[in-house]
Amino acid sequence: MTKFSVNDRPVEYRMDPETPLLWALRDASNLTGTKYGCGTGDCGACTVDIDGEAIRSCLVTIAECEGRLVTTIEGLSRDRSHPVQQAWVAEQVPQCGFCQSGMIMAAAVLLRGNSSPSDAEIDAAITNICRCGTYPRIRAAVRRAGRVLRGEERIAAAPPPGIRPEDAARAVPAMRAPPGS
Template sequence: MPTALTLNLAPVTLNAPDDKPLLWALREDANLVGTKFGCGIAACGACTVQVDGVAMRSCSVPLSFVAGKQVTTIEGITAIGPNAVQKAWIEHQVPQCGYCQSGFIMATTALLEKTPDPTDADIDAAITNLCRCGTYPAMRLAIKKAAQLKKAGG
């Protein structure tokens, strides 16, 4: 059954089964491959997108769940950005292999919307994605820098 939603600010209809995970609908049906498959069980966060502004792990969200909702992917952020998080990421040269980074950027973007000035504890609690390259040290600095940039209007 076709599912109508707003994807990166544009209305779209995706022709895919209702129970198809949003991740695969994005990658296969909407041809948006910036959202990554990492584990399929919502454990790694590589597939993080925003649904009505809330960070969600798209591998474990059925397409039917986002009917009529606003879905934002890394492509949507980039199209109007780069946003403060991405600027800070570039400044701190965060990515290594880069595969998990879209998910971290989406999760951080959502965190800063709710918590503009996150403490280390806020970061630890909210950013539970996995990075096998271990970019966490640079990432923590970048998250704090992104908070500054965002407050300054970046």
């Protein structure tokens, strides 16, 4: 049985039940924000939220996901509005970006349970590997996202996707609205 929920939608994967969740997400659901980096749980680039836990999706089979709720980076928010996403842009965390989905998912799960984690708690919760060296910014961004979650700060650093041309023209004088709008 391989029926469960991905980003609030019910799915059934007609795949080998032993298939790691990572590959069902990537190759069957085309949710490519979750990345393959090692397949052995070392890098954390494939981290997703399963029932509120940060799990390496390369280490869990789709059979083991039966009946559970899976959230991927695509389902974290519809419009990059999650405090972790906003803090990640405000602190300019990503470089190549490849490991960042996993980092963000791990941070989001950590902060849901504890909006003011200590450095030691952050270190324990985020065991993902980043080769570009975004670590110092990750610490800062997790703390900042915590402040947003605690209502101490608001951030509007990352714009939502899909801005309409008319709205862009209203906000930016150099832009022209398309004809007929």
